[in-house]
Amino acid sequence: MTTDKAEELLAEVKLRRTRQRVDILTALINAKAPVNQAQIMESLGKSSPNKVTIYRVLESLIETGIVHQAYIQDRCAYYELGHNCTAQQCHPHFTCISCKETRCMKDVELPMAKSSDGFVIKHQQVRLEGLCPNCSQAVEGSTGNQAGTTNG
Amino acid sequence: MTTDKAEELLAEVKLRRTRQRVDILTALINAKAPVNQAQIMESLGKSSPNKVTIYRVLESLIETGIVHQAYIQDRCAYYELGHNCTAQQCHPHFTCISCKETRCMKDVELPMAKSSDGFVIKHQQVRLEGLCPNCSQAVEGSTGNQAGTTNG
DNA sequence: TCAGTAAATGCAACTGAGTTGCAAATCCAT
DNA sequence: ATGGATTTGCAACTCAGTTGCATTTACTGA
Ligand SMILES: [Zn+2]
Ligand SMILES: [Zn+2]
Ligand SMILES: [Zn+2]
Ligand SMILES: [Zn+2]
Numbered sequence: 001m002t003t004d005k006a007e008e009l010l011a012e013v014k015l016r017r018t019r020q021r022v023d024i025l026t027a028l029i030n031a032k033a034p035v036n037q038a039q040i041m042e043s044l045g046k047s048s049p050n051k052v053t054i055y056r057v058l059e060s061l062i063e064t065g066i067v068h069q070a071y072i073q074d075r076c077a078y079y080e081l082g083h084n085c086t087a088q089q090c091h092p093h094f095t096c097i098s099c100k101e102t103r104c105m106k107d108v109e110l111p112m113a114k115s116s117d118g119f120v121i122k123h124q125q126v127r128l129e130g131l132c133p134n135c136s137q138a139v140e141g142s143t144g145n146q147a148g149t150t151n152g
Numbered sequence: 153m154t155t156d157k158a159e160e161l162l163a164e165v166k167l168r169r170t171r172q173r174v175d176i177l178t179a180l181i182n183a184k185a186p187v188n189q190a191q192i193m194e195s196l197g198k199s200s201p202n203k204v205t206i207y208r209v210l211e212s213l214i215e216t217g218i219v220h221q222a223y224i225q226d227r228c229a230y231y232e233l234g235h236n237c238t239a240q241q242c243h244p245h246f247t248c249i250s251c252k253e254t255r256c257m258k259d260v261e262l263p264m265a266k267s268s269d270g271f272v273i274k275h276q277q278v279r280l281e282g283l284c285p286n287c288s289q290a291v292e293g294s295t296g297n298q299a300g301t302t303n304g
Numbered sequence: 305t306c307a308g309t310a311a312a313t314g315c316a317a318c319t320g321a322g323t324t325g326c327a328a329a330t331c332c333a334t
Numbered sequence: 335a336t337g338g339a340t341t342t343g344c345a346a347c348t349c350a351g352t353t354g355c356a357t358t359t360a361c362t363g364a
Binding site (some may be wrong): 072107113116123130131133136 | 224270
């Protein structure tokens, strides 16, 4: 396991190295996409920290800046490492309106909005909606074919 | 009251003209900023429709496109008329990190993200964070002065 | 004008993500 | 090792939003 990386990060931001923090941070490091509390708990299985602890750990990690709240979907927050975002702007997140999957768009960049009228814009967050490659293909190529069950 | 406008809109989108729909839509028309269910209920006072009805009416109005869900704050959805948004992009919403107020930035425009790798981007939503004129002034002009209680 | 019917409403009970208070456990500096 | 501050777990709570169902209301067309 990549526990090393997690422990290293915790030391960097001067957070106490508890088993729970290491495990949760490791889960975030290993995640291929943003995850919510339930997914973290599930990925840690039987030895997962309590739900409340997960929220509290996420909160402390967010305070240090090593974790971001990526987006909210269905009233539920998703978290990810913040290591490849600038302070001003993270990558956009894309949700497919057909298959409902959400993913990071690390290759998409947008300019920052221009501050105006005394507003100081410090952070910008972009959400995208549309059709993912799977689903746009399905719509193009056939009639009445829904969601990504095209070629699987 | 501007009930006329609401009734007109309902006719346009072919929704039955119920007292509740007219009232809720009128509340949205009169609102100076996006509002949530509780605020709609409050603004309609004693004669307000039931909470469930408000959610169901909002849902039907959103389906027709005359109302949009503007943003979510503190796990709570805020709604507004969608009449001055393009299909692809609404105006950004700005939340002040100091006084927590959120407002529409109708004068701010951002280009649409470029679709890539088979992704078809149909809609883009932008959230901005920073300091509002009140609060940025407070930070500049003095020491330790919090939130918009500066002048007035 | 007056049924008849589909749609809309209200109520009560529910759901589920996230929070709070507090006692017990754990980390870490000395 | 020891002690005090921090962290954790549990149970109970909060509150926006949803669901099922009985009742009411808006429209159609005779
Ligand atoms: Zn898809
Ligand atoms: Zn991401
Ligand atoms: Zn402010
Ligand atoms: Zn707006």
